[in-house]
Amino acid sequence: MKYLSHILLCLSLLFTSSTFALEQKYHEFVLPVITAFAAHDKPTIAALISYPLKRQYPIPDIKNETEFINRFDEVFNDELVAVIASSNIDTDWESGGWRGIMLNNGVVWVDTEGKIIAVNTQNAKEQALAKRLIEHDKQSLHSSVNTFKKPILDWKTANYHIRVDDLGDHNYRYAVWNIDKRAKDKPDMVLFNGDVTVSGSGSNHYYTFKNGRYSYILHVTIIGCDTSPPGWLEVYKDDERLLFEDVISTH
Incomplete structure (x- = not known):
């Protein structure tokens, strides 16, 4: 029911939007963003960020304006600044419903x-x-799971510490520990050959791992409602859901 409540709330907000085209009333929210980037005004841009600004793991999220200004070049290089500064509000920006307003199919998102x-x-x-x-x-992990090409997720729920890593060519591995264990300990379970499914233009997605009749699904929230957690774990046996836990901390 908890998972369903997340979905129903988001869907209710989605369908209360009368159109997915960018309406004139939203221009006032996008124009200051374009203007700030055209002026290369970092303090103003910093004030236009909703914190924390999520970054792809293992990059830490940006927590406040001071940190954002110090790390500005990590997020916005000259090319991206130019794309935003020269963007056409009528042709490059569009409404994504409850998720907000997106530039170039989701490169940048602005809320209402x-x-x-x-x-x-x-x-x-x-x-x-x-x-x-x-x-x-890699140095912080047990030797059985410290080889990978790219880390994807490092999550903690109320009862579990979960990692997803890309071993190369989108070959995803799932490792899980009981919450009271260290990452240096041997994982309680390791699964391979996970699949990823992207949900719409907001970049929300989920990973699915199979173990016989059991499915382990990790939902990742990139653009969500105010009540959305960073993600959540579901475990199924066939079609019966055995477990649902929100993510309470990330990397």
Whole structure:
């Protein structure tokens, strides 16, 4: 029921929107964003961010305006700044319903209060930082799971510590520990060959891992409602749901 309540709330907000086209009333929220980027005004841009600004794991989220200004170049390189600054509000921006207003099919998202809520790119500087953090991350793990190409998720629920890693070519691995264990301990279970499914233009998606009749599904929230958790775990035996737990902390 808890999972269903998340979906019903989001759907109710979605269908109360009369149109998915960008209406004139939303221009006032997007125009200040375009203007700030055209002026390369970092303090103003920082004030237009909804914090924390999520970054792709293992990059830590940006928590406040001061940190954003210090890390500005990690998120916005010259190319992305130019794309936003030169964007046409009538042709490049469109409504995504309850999720907000998106630029170029979801590269940047702005909510209906004029705040930037998501930046779905990773430039060369952020990629270099990610590479360094990945090497550090590997040293904290048990030897059975410290080899991978790219970390995807590092989650904690009330009862579990969960990791998803890409072993290369989108070969996803799932590892889980009881919450009272360390990542240096051997995982309680490891599954391979997970699938990822993307849900719409907001970049929300979920990973599915199979173990016989059991399915382990990890839903990732990129754009959600105010009540949406960062994600949630579901476990099914055939069609019967055995477990539902919200994510309470990420990396």
